[in-house]
Amino acid sequence: MKYCFGVDVGGTSVKMGLFRYDGNIMDKWEIRTRTENQGETILADIAESIEGKIAESQILKEDILGIGMGIPAPVTGDGIVYQTANLGWGYKEVKREMEELTALSVSVANDANVAALGEMWLGGGRGHKNLVVVTLGTGVGGAIIVGGECVIGSHGGAGEIGHITVNYDETETCGCGRTGCLEQYASATGIARLARRRLKADDTPSMLRAENQVTAKSVFDAVKEGDQVAEEIASEFGKYLGYALANVAAACDPGVIVVGGGVSKAGPILLGFIERPFRERAYISNVNTAFALAQLGNDAGICGAAKLVLK
C-alpha cells in the first residue's frame, strides 16, 4: 500500500492529512502556524509533525509517495514563493527546503488551486477533468482545471473569476480598485450589499427587515421561508453569477461547475438561483454543463494537496 501526505498551510493553523493513494484519509490533524520571526520555523514544524506521524503509524518511508502542500500565495512551477500576506515569508524555496527537511518528494501549489483539485478528486467535481470552481466567501475566488491540472496563467492570475466585470455602471469600488467586479455581487459581503440596496428601494414587507445586519445566510434562510424580497435578492445574485459563469464556460467548456465557500452552506437551493440564468445564456456546448456544491469544506485543501503528489 502506498501513502502520501496533504498539507494545507494557513495563517493560523496548518492542516495535515495522511492519505492512501486511492483517496482514503487515514488520519488528519493540525498544528499551529508559528508566523513569528518571518515564519522561519513553519516548514520545520511541519516536517517534524510528519516524521512523528510516520513513526506513530508504522508506515515504511519507502511506501510514502511524497508530500503535497497548498500555500496561501502565488507559487511558481518550481515550488518557489516570492511573498506571502499571512505567513511572514518573503522569497522562499518551499519545495527544496521541505525536501531537504524530510528526504521525501514534495509538490507545492497555491492553496485555492489545491482546494479545487481536492474537489475534483474527492468532492463535488469527482469524475471530471475540466472544472470551474468558484468559492463564495468574503470575496469570490476561482480556479479553472483543464485536463486535471489547474490553469496558473502567465502571471499566476488565472481563475480570478471574482474580478470579471459584470456591471459597467457600478459606482462603488471593489477591493481590487476597479468597479463592477463579480465579487461585488456574488460574495457574502456582495449579497449583503444587494440586500441592503433592495430593502432601501421600497417598503415591501420582508422578514429581513427585522435583522440588525442582513447577511448572505439570512437572505437564503428567508428564501427557504418563502420571503419574496429575499427571493428577489437571491435572483439578482444568481443572475450576476450565472451570466458570468456562462461566459467563462464559453471560453473553457468545463464538464462541471463546482460552487463552494461559506455561501454554499445555503445548500442545493443556491444552485437553482445560479443555474437558471446560466442555462438561459450558455452557448450550445454548455447548456447541459453540470453544477455541484463543493463537498469537502475545510478538508478540500489537504485532499487537493495529497492529489498533487498522485497526479
Added chain:
Amino acid sequence: MKYCFGVDVGGTSVKMGLFRYDGNIMDKWEIRTRTENQGETILADIAESIEGKIAESQILKEDILGIGMGIPAPVTGDGIVYQTANLGWGYKEVKREMEELTALSVSVANDANVAALGEMWLGGGRGHKNLVVVTLGTGVGGAIIVGGECVIGSHGGAGEIGHITVNYDETETCGCGRTGCLEQYASATGIARLARRRLKADDTPSMLRAENQVTAKSVFDAVKEGDQVAEEIASEFGKYLGYALANVAAACDPGVIVVGGGVSKAGPILLGFIERPFRERAYISNVNTAFALAQLGNDAGICGAAKLVLK
C-alpha cells in the same frame, strides 16, 4: 535533419507544407478537396500527394517525424471526427486511416485550434505558452492555449469567445440563436452592422455615407483618413471586444492575445481600439498582457498542423 508535414484540410482545397523540425518551411502546395462520394478519396489523395513529395524531395522516410492535420470539425483526442459540414464525412477515424495509408505517425485536431498553435509556434504568439487567439472574420472564432496546448473542453466547445454575451439588451438574433453575442459586434459583419446603426442615428458627415455597402474594411480605411464617425464605430467595436477579452483574461491569464482573421488586415491601428478598453477593465494580473496581430494568414493552418507532430 528531421522533417514533418502539416496538412490543413478545407472544404475546397487541402493546403500542405513540408517543415523542418525547427519551423523552417521547405515547401508548400495545395490540392483540390474532392468532396464527392462523402469525401471518400480525400485522405487517399493527401497520402498520395505526401508520398509524391517525399520521393521528389529525396527525404528518407525514417527522418519524417509524422503528419499533423487540421480538420474543419470537432476532433476527439483519438483523432476521430463524427460529422463535418464541408467535407462530406460522417464518422471517420482520421488518424487511424491516415496512419494505415502512409505508415507514418499522424496527429489530428480541429482546424481553428491548429491555426492558433501555428500562431504560437511561428506567428504573432511566438515565445508564449499561454495565449488567447481571436479570429475576426465572418464570425468571431477563438482558441485558448494553456501550457502550449489548445484547451478542447468537455464538449469540444472551449474557445467559443464569439459567443460570450456582451450585451444583454440586444434584440437582434445571433447565428447561434441567442442574442448579444460578441460575434454580433466584433466580426466583419458585426462591424458593418454597428456602422449601419451609427450612420442611421444622425446626420454627422462621414465618408462612409458615400459607400453603397459599408464594410469592416471601409470603416478602418475611413479611420485612417481621420473620419470621426468611423472612429466612433471602431471605438464601439473595440469596447465590446476589449471588455470581453479582459474578462477572458481574468479567467485564463494569457501572456499574449493574438488577433487574426480578415478584419485584422486593418493592421496595428486595430489593436489600439481593442487594447484601450481592455487595459481599462483588465484585472491587475493582466494590465500589461501583450497584444499582437496574427502573422501567418493562410499558412497558420499548415504551421500549426506541423506543430502537432513536434509537441
